[in-house]
Amino acid sequence: MASISSLGVGANLDLNGLLEQLAAAERAPVVALQRQQISYTAKLTAYSRLQGALGTLQAAASKLSDPRLFEGVKAGSSAADVLTAAGSAHAVPGVYSASVSQLAQAQxxxxxxxxxxxxxxxxxxxxxxxxxxxxxxxxxxxxxxxxxxxxxxxxxxxxxxxxxxxxxxxxxxxxxxxxxxxxxxxxxxxxxxxxxxxxxxxxxxxxxxxxxxxxxxxxxxxxxxxxxxxxxxxxxxxxxxxxxDAKLTVNGIAVTSQSNTVAEAIQGVTLNLLKTGASQVNLQRDTGSVGSAIAEFVNAYNGLQATARQLTAYNAETRSAAPLVGDGTLRLIQTSLRSALNTPQAGSLQTLSRIGIAFQKDGTLQIDSAKLTEALGSNLAGVAELFSTRNPGGGYGQQLAHLVEGFSKTDGTLDVATAGVKTSLKRLDERIVDAEERVAATVARYRGQFTQLDLMMSRMASTSAYLTQQFANLNLGGSGKK
Known part of the structure; x- marks a missing residue:
């Protein structure tokens, strides 16, 4: 049997091209399945991006849920060449006078x-x-x-x-x-x-x-x-x-230490002695770290919204849609998060708007820096209650962290959606394999039929040529008679 590359030689027809067209027509369903496969794969990638944005939000929310964040003390020294100071959550804000008369040294x-x-x-x-x-x-x-x-x-x-x-x-x-x-x-x-x-x-x-x-x-x-x-x-x-030993006084009280690192001479504070002399140690609540943590939380939430917009975008000119257009899982996540952030908390402040954080028309959050700074300075305990586990209900920090965990954990909303896409992809793979086998079988049948046609046409052409030759010989013979 002739190979596909020689099809049409005997019949003088483009059977090879016709076979390719028939094969392409038979593969149309396979191509459609492959397009679905690409779509589902893109959806998996989109869910992975969504998972990353949720992880960033969860980390920022968990940080705010820790009450120790709001207990930090910032320590400063008026003479940093004499001593430096570092405060802990146990330090009590205030101003302390320290005088170093002798540094500790080794023999x-x-x-x-x-x-x-x-x-x-x-x-x-x-x-x-x-x-x-x-x-x-x-x-x-x-x-x-x-x-x-x-x-x-x-x-x-x-x-x-x-x-x-x-x-x-x-x-x-x-x-x-x-x-x-x-x-x-x-x-x-x-x-x-x-x-x-x-x-x-x-x-x-x-x-x-x-x-x-x-x-x-x-x-x-x-x-x-x-x-x-x-x-x-x-x-x-x-x-x-x-x-x-090191010798110093703190607010007039004599203190000795075996090393130049002096812990708890001031409650919750570690002093690092550098030389003899006097310094004022100023302890105040570290509102800067709290403000930074709140800004990280807002940025993480806005980052999630930006990711969601990208994953649900639609280009009218190219008529192309992002992987999660109309996706119910993403819509559920966005709705749940916004609902949680709009739920008032127990305490003196109750809502985000009281500290200068408000929703915008595009669904993002915006910080009024002046209002937040004023809240941190005048009611740090209230801000702590708004976000941390000092709140009987856990505060926004713990609530958001738990909510995101519910989305991301095994058998959670996002995990179930991802598993569904993976199952669909597996079924598509099986359907594509079956379809490819059917196409291969059909094309093989066409190839056999075309080969038989080619051979038959070749024989018929040979017979026609032979008969033509015989008739020509007869005519030549007949013309020679007298």
Whole structure:
């Protein structure tokens, strides 16, 4: 049987073109189904965009539902070079006077100078480090040592031991101390340029009076001479910086702190001390963050409306419609949200219009900034009740968040609509496969019939040519008779 590419040769007809036209006609229902498939796929994409816009709105509404948003305090310092302040929800608005007389610092000790190279062996033994408070006595700044002092060990911190192997150099001792994760000190080597220039410097990693160091050494004399240090006894190290607490007053009340980060000296406030001096700490409700959260909510709602307009648009010139024109699911979502935002709340403010938020003709929300600022300044508690769970009914924030969750959750409005479209697409896929098989079978039947026609016409043409030739020969023969 001849192939489709040779159809019509025998019959001298364009059977190949005719077959293509017939195949196209048979595929018309398939093309219609494919158009439906494209439409449903576009609808799925549209639902996905709608889901994203709803997610943004839900996040903004959930933020407003949290009463802690409305409890935030903004802290300011009149002398930011002296201290900075950060407030929490527990802070009480007001103005506080703070004066820093002393910063917390870590103790620093330095060894005697060594004339030899830092790579020369020092000694071997075990170094034990403990922490505590230096009590009483007198400190001589020139020698860097105490006389008549006592040492009260910190019972909450265990001593740390560091093994120093035989042949360890000054650099090796430094590295052994720094390699000990819980040593509580850092070690470095300085060169002071003298005849015995190399000195080991030890600095506590913690500030505060109870972070003073006592170093015991068991081992050879060289290691003891280098590191043994007891403020109440032998002091082979010289103190260059004392362990001390931060000292300040808040409204005339004396405060001490082991670090320069001072929490709760002012209720709900953390002070970060930078240098000695005085500053006024001003605490006020953080209405700016609340205003920003409300603006985010309005923008999220308007963003949802903009998405809805795009998904329901109709172009009269091209007569083309967006995927969700006339869609009942989207219409239900829009109606429900608007109804929720128009429902009055319990409390002093009750409606969005009382704080300067109103619906426009196009369905979007608009903020009157002056009115919102005035409401935040004069009745922040009322605004909190309007939006947050301080309201017995949950406020607009929780209500909108729950409403959107109902749309988006499994078996929710949007999920059901999406599932319906997916089911329709699956059925369309099955119908297209069946239709394509029917078209293929029909075209194959046409092809067979055309092939038979082509062969028959070819034989008839051959027979006609043969008969024509025979008749011609007979006529030639007859013309030769006498």
């Amino acid at each position: 620093s000790l330095v060894s005697g100078g060594r004339p030899s190279s830092t790579t020369a062996a020092v000694g071997a033994g075990t170094v034990s480090i403990s922490w505590g408070t230096i009590a009483g006595g007198a400190f001589d700044a020139a020698s860097g040592r105490y006389t008549g002092a006592g040492f009260a060990e910190d019972a909450e911190r265990e001593a740390v031991s560091i093994a120093i192997a035989a042949g360890t150099t000054l650099e090796g001792i430094r590295d052994a101390i720094n390699a000990k994760a819980d040593a509580g000190i850092t070690a470095s080597i300085v060169n002071d340029g003298s005849a015995s220039p190399h000195r080991l410097v030890l600095t506590s990693t913690r500030t505060g009076e109870n972070a003073s160091l006592r170093i015991s050494v068991s081992g050879d004399d060289a290691l003891q001479d280098l590191l043994a240090h007891d403020p109440a006894g032998i002091q082979n190290l010289r103190q260059t910086a004392a362990a001390q």
